[in-house]
Amino acid sequence: MAVHFRSFRSRLVVVFLGLFALIQATGYFAVTAFVRASARHTVDDELRLASTLFARQLDVRTQQLVAATRLLSGDFALKTAVATADHATTASVLENHRQRVDADVLMLAALDGHVVADTQRPAHHGVPFPAPRLLAEAEAGRDASDVVAIGSNLYRLAVVPLLAPEPIAWLAAGFAIDDRAAADLRRLSGLHVSFVARRDGDVVVHASTLGAADRRTLASGLLALGAAGLLELDGGEHLVRIEPVGRDVVVVLQRPLAEALAPYDRMLLILLAVAAAGVLLALLGAALVARRVSRPVLTLARGARRVAAGDFDVAVKVPQRDELGELARTFNEMVGGLRERERVRDELERTAKLKRFFSPQLADALSAGDESLLASHRRQITVVFCDLRGFTAFAEAADPEEVMRLLHEYHATIGPLVFANEGTLERFTGDGLMVFFNDPVPCPDPAARAVRMAVAMRDAVATLLAEWRRRGHALGFGTGIAMGDATIGRIGFEGRFDYAAIGTVTNLSARLCQEARDGQILVSEPVHAEVESLVEAKNVGPLPLRGFARPIVVFDVLGLRPQPTEPP
Amino acid sequence: MRRALATILGAVTLTLLIPCLTPAQTDRGRLDVLVKDERGKPVADAVVSLTPPGAIAGPPRPGAVMDQQGKEFVPLVLPVAVGTPVTFPNRDNIRHHVYSFSPAKRFELPLYIGTPAAPVVFDTPGSVVLGCNIHDWMLGYVYVLATPYFVKTAEDGKGRIGELAPGTYEARVWHPRLRAETEKTATPVTIAAGEPGQVSFVVALKPDRRPIRRPNYEGVQGN
Numbered sequence: 001m002a003v004h005f006r007s008f009r010s011r012l013v014v015v016f017l018g019l020f021a022l023i024q025a026t027g028y029f030a031v032t033a034f035v036r037a038s039a040r041h042t043v044d045d046e047l048r049l050a051s052t053l054f055a056r057q058l059d060v061r062t063q064q065l066v067a068a069t070r071l072l073s074g075d076f077a078l079k080t081a082v083a084t085a086d087h088a089t090t091a092s093v094l095e096n097h098r099q100r101v102d103a104d105v106l107m108l109a110a111l112d113g114h115v116v117a118d119t120q121r122p123a124h125h126g127v128p129f130p131a132p133r134l135l136a137e138a139e140a141g142r143d144a145s146d147v148v149a150i151g152s153n154l155y156r157l158a159v160v161p162l163l164a165p166e167p168i169a170w171l172a173a174g175f176a177i178d179d180r181a182a183a184d185l186r187r188l189s190g191l192h193v194s195f196v197a198r199r200d201g202d203v204v205v206h207a208s209t210l211g212a213a214d215r216r217t218l219a220s221g222l223l224a225l226g227a228a229g230l231l232e233l234d235g236g237e238h239l240v241r242i243e244p245v246g247r248d249v250v251v252v253l254q255r256p257l258a259e260a261l262a263p264y265d266r267m268l269l270i271l272l273a274v275a276a277a278g279v280l281l282a283l284l285g286a287a288l289v290a291r292r293v294s295r296p297v298l299t300l301a302r303g304a305r306r307v308a309a310g311d312f313d314v315a316v317k318v319p320q321r322d323e324l325g326e327l328a329r330t331f332n333e334m335v336g337g338l339r340e341r342e343r344v345r346d347e348l349e350r351t352a353k354l355k356r357f358f359s360p361q362l363a364d365a366l367s368a369g370d371e372s373l374l375a376s377h378r379r380q381i382t383v384v385f386c387d388l389r390g391f392t393a394f395a396e397a398a399d400p401e402e403v404m405r406l407l408h409e410y411h412a413t414i415g416p417l418v419f420a421n422e423g424t425l426e427r428f429t430g431d432g433l434m435v436f437f438n439d440p441v442p443c444p445d446p447a448a449r450a451v452r453m454a455v456a457m458r459d460a461v462a463t464l465l466a467e468w469r470r471r472g473h474a475l476g477f478g479t480g481i482a483m484g485d486a487t488i489g490r491i492g493f494e495g496r497f498d499y500a501a502i503g504t505v506t507n508l509s510a511r512l513c514q515e516a517r518d519g520q521i522l523v524s525e526p527v528h529a530e531v532e533s534l535v536e537a538k539n540v541g542p543l544p545l546r547g548f549a550r551p552i553v554v555f556d557v558l559g560l561r562p563q564p565t566e567p568p
Numbered sequence: 569m570r571r572a573l574a575t576i577l578g579a580v581t582l583t584l585l586i587p588c589l590t591p592a593q594t595d596r597g598r599l600d601v602l603v604k605d606e607r608g609k610p611v612a613d614a615v616v617s618l619t620p621p622g623a624i625a626g627p628p629r630p631g632a633v634m635d636q637q638g639k640e641f642v643p644l645v646l647p648v649a650v651g652t653p654v655t656f657p658n659r660d661n662i663r664h665h666v667y668s669f670s671p672a673k674r675f676e677l678p679l680y681i682g683t684p685a686a687p688v689v690f691d692t693p694g695s696v697v698l699g700c701n702i703h704d705w706m707l708g709y710v711y712v713l714a715t716p717y718f719v720k721t722a723e724d725g726k727g728r729i730g731e732l733a734p735g736t737y738e739a740r741v742w743h744p745r746l747r748a749e750t751e752k753t754a755t756p757v758t759i760a761a762g763e764p765g766q767v768s769f770v771v772a773l774k775p776d777r778r779p780i781r782r783p784n785y786e787g788v789q790g791n
Binding site for chain 1: 665667669674697698699700701704706707777779
């Protein structure tokens with residue numbers, strides 16, 4: 001049989017409870033069986049004792065009767081009356097003597113076995129003596145006594161010879177074993193007493209403390225019983241003991257089993273109550289334990305579900321210090337790990353996204369979460385514009401593939417130089433680009449960096465220009481650098497933003513680049529002032545520039561001065 | 569009837585010899601008797617009687633004595649001819665109460681000591697069982713016979729009846745414990761002068777059921 005439990009809780013409760021209940025039930029039934037057996041043993045012992053005592057009591061009384069009868073048999077007057085066959089006198093003497101010894105019956109039998117006198121039936125003589133076997137026993141010289149039925153009554157009879165001096169008759173004395181005797185015994189022992197004659201399958205209950213109906217039941221039940229057993233009577237089961245008191249007669253002692261079990265009933269009831277309480281407590285205990293397990297587990301399950309749904313902001317609270325607490329703790333650690341990984345992934349993703357459009361520094365700064373950088377602000381920056389001379393004409397005339405190839409080489413050459421100098425590549429201008437320094441990441445020497453970058457670019461591009469010339473393209477490279485305040489921030493719209501610098505400095509730098517001929521790096525005066533020690537420059541201005549009211553002082557950077565090596 | 573009763577088997581051997589050897593012999597005969605039980609053991613205290621044909625003369629009988637000594641009847645069996653007076657001397661130092669309810673002689677000698685003045689005359693044939701009222705074990709028998717010819721067997725089961733006139737007699741045996749049915753059976757016996765006749769009987773006896781005389785209470789004199 002497979003029973004499916006929907007919850008661990010119910011399974012635990014059922015299993016635990018089931019086992020406990022099983023143990024309790026086993027214990028209870030074992031105790032009950034033991035108690036019942038024990039009670040039965042006790043009653044058996046009681047009955048055995050009572051029956052032994054009663055049989056002994058009967059023997060003692062019989063001995064007394066025999067002794068008394070022997071004394072009676074020595075009475076000379078009786079001998080004389082009997083020897084002279086004076087029946088009337090004999091009967092009278094018998095009655096007198098019966099009262100002397102307090103016997104219930106006294107009989108005289110002739111040697112041929114017929115009754116001569118009987119105190120119970122004075123007119124009766126000539127009938128056979130009711131217990132001829134006893135006469136034979138007496139004749140053989142043995143003690144002759146037995147329980148004998150005379151009519152419907154039982155008597156314990158003892159027979160002794162009447163010697164004058166040889167046996168001339170048999171004297172039989174007896175006491176009755178009747179309902180009164182049974183009642184006496186019941187009073188003494190508390191048991192039900194019956195006297196039953198059993199012979200040749202015929203059972204007769206002669207005297208008893210039982211009622212008529214029970215006597216009949218007893219009679220029919222006795223056929224089956226041996227020395228002891230159980231009998232079902234009105235009022236329940238009775239334990240019965242049968243003890244012989246004569247050759248064909250037994251005394252039956254019995255006690256209701258329920259009566260014997262009564263003292264134990266209380267105990268068994270208490271035991272049952274304890275067992276039930278135990279089971280109840282077990283139920284409670286099991287339920288509590290189950291809850292302590294299933295609740296944290298469910299909490300963990302809920303947490304796991306949320307994590308699976310993508311919410312890594314989960315911390316399972318399980319305050320237990322046991323294995324489940326351990327599980328919760330490690331679960332939290334795991335989710336924390338996942339959270340971290342997710343965050344890093346997000347960051348990298350964002351950085352990657354940003355890096356496509358921003359310089360690495362800007363991208364890093366932005367993905368680090370500092371979105372404030374993108375907000376508009378004003379700063380002094382150094383702006384560098386550079387582009388290719390004669391590119392337009394070239395682009396018109398050459399193949400598109402050639403143009404793209406050239407541009408690719410060009411960008412691949414100058415792009416890395418921007419990063420190398422940590423400049424912010426603001427935009428590509430087709431054949432050139434715009435870079436500024438000191439934003440978003442401030443640096444101490446923006447002008448120097450700008451100039452260094454420009455010189456490096458010029459040198460690198462010069463190689464390219466030579467190559468292109470060989471291919472037949474006449475191009476040049478010029479750069480313009482200016483320094484000044486600008487408004488910098490995010491411009492654009494949702495889906496496409498740029499980081500731009502707006503200001504005079506931008507225009508100036510652009511104009512300077514336009515003015516620059518192939519190989520020239522034109523810088524404004526503030527720039528030159530910054531980098532004077534670093535570069536060799538020639539003043540080529542003041543130049544009038546479109547958009548500016550007054551002509552601008554401009555310098556052309558020829559090259560870098562050799563720098564003294566760092567002292568070791 | 570004889571068979572059914574299984575009593576006297578009648579192994580009678582008669583040796584009729586006519587002796588002319590001893591001049592001392594008169595014309596009287598005698599009978600040697602032997603009584604045994606069914607197992608062949610000799611039976612003592614059996615009375616064998618011979619009833620002669622014809623009438624029996626009735627001379628005055630000498631008296632007989634049934635003693636009481638040591639609280640016992642002595643002898644156990646006293647065969648007497650009918651009409652014999654019997655005295656019952658009490659030789660003990662305590663009294664006895666002798667009685668008998670036997671139909672042949674019903675009498676009583678209430679507690680007495682010494683010898684009663686008048687003897688008891690037993691004038692009816694038959695057995696008379698004697699008892700003492702105060703001593704249950706005391707038992708004695710007076711066997712009264714119609715014929716004067718009788719003998720009581722000794723320990724060896726033998727006895728002799730002498731001074732018998734030759735002729736044919738009826739021999740009978742009696743014993744206190746004889747089974748009653750056999751008492752009356754008679755065996756014819758012929759007595760010849762000079763030569764002793766012999767007769768033996770095998771008797772069936774009832775077991776001895778006398779009350780046991782228990783020993784005295786130790787240290788106490790008398791009883």
